[in-house]
Amino acid sequence: MTERLVVVHPDAAVVAEAAAARLLTRVLDAQSQRSPVHVVLTGGSVGIATLAAVARNPVRAAVDWSAVHVWWGDERFLPDGDPERNETQARDALLRSLGDALPAGNVHAVPAPGNGVGTPEQAAALYAGELAAFAPGGAATPAFDVLMLGMGPDGHVASLFPGHDALAAEGVSTVGVHGSPKPPAERVSLTFEAIRAAREVWVVAAGPEKAQAVASALSGAPVTQTPASGVCGLERTLWLLDAASADVTG
Numbered sequence: 688m689t690e691r692l693v694v695v696h697p698d699a700a701v702v703a704e705a706a707a708a709r710l711l712t713r714v715l716d717a718q719s720q721r722s723p724v725h726v727v728l729t730g731g732s733v734g735i736a737t738l739a740a741v742a743r744n745p746v747r748a749a750v751d752w753s754a755v756h757v758w759w760g761d762e763r764f765l766p767d768g769d770p771e772r773n774e775t776q777a778r779d780a781l782l783r784s785l786g787d788a789l790p791a792g793n794v795h796a797v798p799a800p801g802n803g804v805g806t807p808e809q810a811a812a813l814y815a816g817e818l819a820a821f822a823p824g825g826a827a828t829p830a831f832d833v834l835m836l837g838m839g840p841d842g843h844v845a846s847l848f849p850g851h852d853a854l855a856a857e858g859v860s861t862v863g864v865h866g867s868p869k870p871p872a873e874r875v876s877l878t879f880e881a882i883r884a885a886r887e888v889w890v891v892a893a894g895p896e897k898a899q900a901v902a903s904a905l906s907g908a909p910v911t912q913t914p915a916s917g918v919c920g921l922e923r924t925l926w927l928l929d930a931a932s933a934d935v936t937g
């Protein structure tokens with residue numbers, strides 16, 4: 688039975704620091720029970736600020752990064768190294784600072800255009816194959832220990848946007864996305880099926896512009912209208928919010 692926890696912090700900076708502290712503790716707890724541990728990162732300002740906070744936190748030295756695998760919940764379909772790629776921003780914020788402690792083979796970036804990848808669908812198919820290759824017998828994805836998601840003002844999570852076909856994808860772990868209302872238009876995203884395979888799903892959000900979507904999601908709005916309403920972890924769904932995004936009276 689999954690539990691839902693909503694935690695409100697004073698501002699975005701504290702949300703990122705708290706998410707970072709929780710992430711480190713969650714990884715350490717998981718490492719005391721199993722190896723490897725799988726973590727799914729998110730793009731967006733709060734998601735990346737969380738990674739920067741991990742990089743600054745001395746507790747990062749307690750983690751056996753050689754037994755951590757890093758994935759992405761979504762990726763902008765942009766060339767390798769493009770500063771707007773979630774992967775680039777994660778490497779800049781945290782991964783590069785870990786050096787060889789985090790083996791290159793443990794970082795599972797979504798394929799970029801080029802090298803035979805011409806469409807988001809082709810990148811999505813390759814990523815689905817990588818997810819399956821690291822999954823327990825026959826599963827589509829690893830049992831992610833923590834899957835982090837940012838949330839847009841429209842309630843999108845990963846690259847699952849209101850009214851888009853990707854919301855209804857079934858039997859697949861990834862999808863190609865076109866016509867994203869948040870640039871760039873072309874993306875790759877985990878599906879809800881893949882998101883719900885995570886032991887814990889964390890939504891990190893901050894800012895008054897998110898308050899309506901937070902209220903809609905927490906009140907169970909239709910997923911087609913507020914995709915964040917559809918996120919759920921097998922064991923826990925954690926919402927880490929700042930006061931402004933949690934203020935439905937705003």
Ligand SMILES: O=C(O)[C@H](O)[C@@H](O)[C@H](O)[C@H](O)COP(=O)(O)O
Pocket residue numbers: 729730731732733734761762763773836837838839840843844845846869
């Ligand atoms: O590729 C992306 O843009 C992100 O994965 C996206 O899902 C992001 O997390 C939300 O849009 C929230 O972004 P902010 O925290 O910057 O509002």
